[in-house]
Amino acid sequence: MIRFVPRTRTPVWLSVAVSIGAGLAALALTAIPLALTGAPVFTAFALMAQGAAGNGFALAETLTRATPLIFTGLAAAVAFRAKLWNIGAEGQLYAGALATVALGAGLIEAPSYVLVPLVLIGAALAGAVLLLVPVLFKTRFGADEVVVTLLLNFIVLLFVQMMLEGPMKDEMALGWPQSAPVLDEATLPKLVSGWRLHGGLVLAILAAVLLHVFITRTVWGFRIRAVGENARAARYAGLPVGKAMALVGLLSGGLAGLAGASEVAGLKGYLTADLSPGFGYAGIVVATLANLSPLGVIPAALFVAGVFVGADSMSRAIGVSNYLADLVVAFALLSVLVGGLLTRFRIVFVRRGTA
Amino acid sequence: MPSQGSTCEAPHDPRPLVLSLKGITKRFGPLTANDHIDLDVRAGEIVALLGENGAGKTTLMSILFGHYIADEGSVSIADADGKLAPLPGGSAQAALAAGIGMVHQHFALAENLTGFENIVLGTQSLWSLRPRGRGARDKIARLMAESGLAVDLDVPVARLSVGEQQRIEILKALYRDVRVLILDEPTAVLTPQEADSLAATVRTLAGKGLAVIFISHKLHEVLALCGRVVVLRGGTKVADRPTAGADRATLAELMVGRAIPARERPPSTPGAPVLSLRRVSVGALSQRDRLEGADLDVRAGEIVGIAGVSGNGQGALAALVAGLAAPRAGEAMIDGVRLAGADPAGRVAAHVGRIPEDRHRDGTIGSLSVAENFVLETISAPENQRAGLIRRAAIRARAMEAIQAYDVRCPGPDAAIRALSGGNMQKVVLARVLEREPKLVLAHQPTRGLDIGATTDVHRRLIAARGRGAAVLLISEDLDELFALSDRIAVVHAGHLSPALDAAGLDVRTVGLMMAGHGAGEAA
Structure with missing residues (x-):
């Protein structure tokens, strides 16, 4: 018989071990349907690993894909820590992207050391304001932020499509619904010439470190943790619950907005309505895999990005559908949730009939 | 072996x-x-x-x-x-x-179901569509007659009083042939009269061989x-x-x-009123736990006890003093300052020390450390932060001192507070509240669920605060505690607060009857 005994504290090594174990378990679970289809399991996994990190170019691709995931993962992590269920990172990402082209595609002409920060701040503000509204609705009127943020995603995407078909449409793009390209002065520098890897990655990692410091070392970070863990006690203690929630909204929305800026100004160069293949939603998965730790978001985003990039490459090589990536990520999510049980409880095996 | x-x-x-x-x-x-x-x-x-x-x-x-x-x-x-x-x-x-049947201190009842449904819950297959009817009714009626446990079985449990909910719990156990x-x-949660009735029930049941x-x-x-x-x-x-x-x-x-050690309560000369209520009403009219036109003075250097069965208005009084609620009518003053809106942070700033009724829900944040819980109210004070950055070493050092001074048994200042026992958790709350030498102390059920050792400690600290010149408002359902600590006692029933009378002239019976809604004159 198995019993679960609650732990009073969880050692760090255990959290890390559980995360790695969950990743391995996810691969093992994915192997089952893979084997059932008759595909060569080990070849497929080996090709995935190779495609994700087999050479410099593959690794750069994974890092490029991980960049927006780090931003949206941080957006979800900081919000979920405060029990603010922001499902709207996708919309906030597009709001940030829209602000990026609005500011960076010719409206303002300035040297890059002015224009790049301006574009980034504008994008962060656009995402932040987009989330601040649902947060105020939540704290003032008790509106459910899950519903509001989720539905805002569709509104923002339709708004983006409207802008791309109308006022922001690039006349030079042969009729394609896309924006004018951002100026060179607004573009994030490439990290390695010839590769797609760009400065957004540095910003993303910097954001993770800063967020970690903010949450653990500052007064406002303390307030956010307190409000998230027990809003009643925080209110009783006189902590500014509403302001803390508003700040969380600004941070979370701002980070998601930066994901949009990084994709447009770092990678694509212009805005289309298919800029994000669901980075906003994948951020929730990344944050959950990271156990809502800002620093943990970095490896979690790398894992998810690696799985997707690797699966694409594997699929081109042996024809197994790249939907396999979704399967791996889904299994990883389930494994991490089960693994969470191990970090919160000690598992004790007892022989039946003692006592 | x-x-x-x-x-x-x-x-x-x-x-x-x-x-x-x-x-x-x-x-x-x-x-x-x-x-x-x-x-x-x-x-x-x-x-x-x-x-x-x-x-x-x-x-x-x-x-x-x-x-x-x-x-x-x-x-x-x-x-x-x-x-x-x-x-x-x-x-x-x-x-x-x-x-084997057990009635826990915190009841295990489904509040939206009726007493009858709670009693039969779990005794029938999950596949059966309707609750068991006649047979179960008859059995419960027989048990009620035998044990003297009378209670309305057909209203949702949430609408029953605590004493009635407890009867449902006991019937639930008896229904399973314990x-x-x-x-x-x-x-712990009963009036003296309810406790007497429970004792009679227990004797009856034991007389039948239980x-x-x-x-x-x-x-x-x-x-x-x-x-x-x-x-x-x-x-x-x-x-x-x-x-x-x-x-x-x-x-x-x-x-x-x-x-x-026998509780020592040295004589104390009360000073000027610190908390003063004049015809104060608190809480919406739709709310059961509300206060109507209350008059009360708590003076520096005295402990005023509020007796009453929970839900009769002491929650509203505590919310007012703690800063969670604003007065709806009347004039409430703390230390000469009129209370207007709900403002917990303002109460902290006004040197009101607040010991909440539920330390798990309102008093502490379980996943934060002992040290962090210690500075929960004062995190923005200069000794705890500099330019928005938390002074971790300073906080930790003061938390260590408080752990020593208040004899908190814990693995250390960095341990999550939820790992502590109730008594030690309460000591952290006490340390947080009393270290700041408050002018007014709100102690709402400060010893609920604590053992004798921890209770004695809390009482000693409250008496010490009184000796230091703090005004102490003690809200409790434990009459022993009220009589042991209070200089004056007021009783709250159905939102009405009686005048605070000298504790020396009161006895437990009188207060018990007042808690049940009889006037002081009538009870005497």
Whole structure:
């Protein structure tokens, strides 16, 4: 018989071990349907690993894909820590992207050391304001932020499509619904010439470190943790619950907005309505895999990005559908949730009939 | 090897054994929670189980219930023929089937269901579509007649009073044909009159052959109700004796392991009013727990006690003082400043120390550390932060001092506070509140669920705050506590606060009747 005994504290090594174990378990679970289809399991996994990190170019691709995931993962992590269920990172990402082209595609002409920060701040503000509204609705009127943020995603995407078909449409793009390209002065520098890897990655990692410091070392970070863990006690203690929630909204929305800026100004160069293949939603998965730790978001985003990039490459090589990536990520999510049980409880095996 | 307890039956007690625990030992790592404990309970016997928090009562009961498995020892329970048979460990179903029932301190009732539904819940297959009808009704009616437990079975449990909910809990156990009934702190939430009625019920049930294990901190109840008392301390059984011939002082000493110093309450001359209410109303009219036109002064250097059954307006009073609620009408002043809006941070700034009723829900944040909980109210003060950055070393150092000064038993200032026992958690709250030398202290049920040692400590601290010149507003349902600490006592019933009368001129009966809604004159 198995019993679960609650732990009073969880050692760090255990959290890390559980995360790695969950990743391995996810691969093992994915192997089952893979084997059932008759595909060569080990070849497929080996090709995935190779495609994700087999050479410099593959690794750069994974890092490029991980960049927006780090931003949206941080957006979800900081919000979920405060029990603010922001499902709207996708919309906030597009709001940030829209602000990026609005500011960076010719409206303002300035040297890059002015224009790049301006574009980034504008994008962060656009995402932040987009989330601040649902947060105020939540704290003032008790509106459910899950519903509001989720539905805002569709509104923002339709708004983006409207802008791309109308006022922001690039006349030079042969009729394609896309924006004018951002100026060179607004573009994030490439990290390695010839590769797609760009400065957004540095910003993303910097954001993770800063967020970690903010949450653990500052007064406002303390307030956010307190409000998230027990809003009643925080209110009783006189902590500014509403302001803390508003700040969380600004941070979370701002980070998601930066994901949009990084994709447009770092990678694509212009805005289309298919800029994000669901980075906003994948951020929730990344944050959950990271156990809502800002620093943990970095490896979690790398894992998810690696799985997707690797699966694409594997699929081109042996024809197994790249939907396999979704399967791996889904299994990883389930494994991490089960693994969470191990970090919160000690598992004790007892022989039946003692006592 | 389990140690063999004596199996020979006491010659003077002819009643058959119903339950027998032999040499129960349970270890959690280095801690021995139960060390070779023997306990025999006979049919019709009321046995008190006494012990401080951490003495091993809960572990022992959990083993009995199959929530834990003992490392050594055995549990036997009489079967239908009265023969003792071993109870398989680790199975709650087996314990229930063998006739062990427990009424927990925090009720396990589905509040949206009726009393009847709660009682039959879990006794029928999940596949049956309708609750069992006639047969169950008849059985419950018979149980109610036999035990004297009268309660409306057809309203949602949420609408019943605490005393009535407890009757549903007891009926729930009786409905399952229990032979051993465990009552965990059953009188903690009752008025003296309700407690008397419970005692009568328990005597009736015992008279019909039910074995009752009565867990309580209130020694006078134990002495009045129970025939035998078993005392646990530090995981071992230190006494198993008839209550006849025992007194409160000896039992308390057995529990704590040392003599309990008599509570000293030096005389104190009250100063100017710190809290002053004039015809104050708090809480929406739709709310049950509200205050209507209350007048009250709490002066520096005195403790004013508020007695009343929970939900009669003391919650609203506490919310007002704590800054969670604003007065709807009337004038409320703290230290000469008129209270306008709800403003918990303002109360902290005005030197009001607030000890909330529920330390888990309102007083602490479980996943934060002891040190962080210590500075929860004052995180933005200059000694705790510089330019928005938390001064971790300084906070940690002061938390260490507070841990020393308030004797908080914990692994250290960085341990998550939820790992602490209730008493130690309360000490952290006390340290947070009292270290700032508040002018007004709100102590709302400050010792609920604490053992004698921790309770004595809280009382000592409150008296010390009074001695320092603080005005103390003590809201409690425990009349012993109110009489032990208060200079004056007011009673709240149905939103109306009686004038605060000199505690020396009051007695428990009078206050009990006032709590039930009779006027002071009528009660006297």
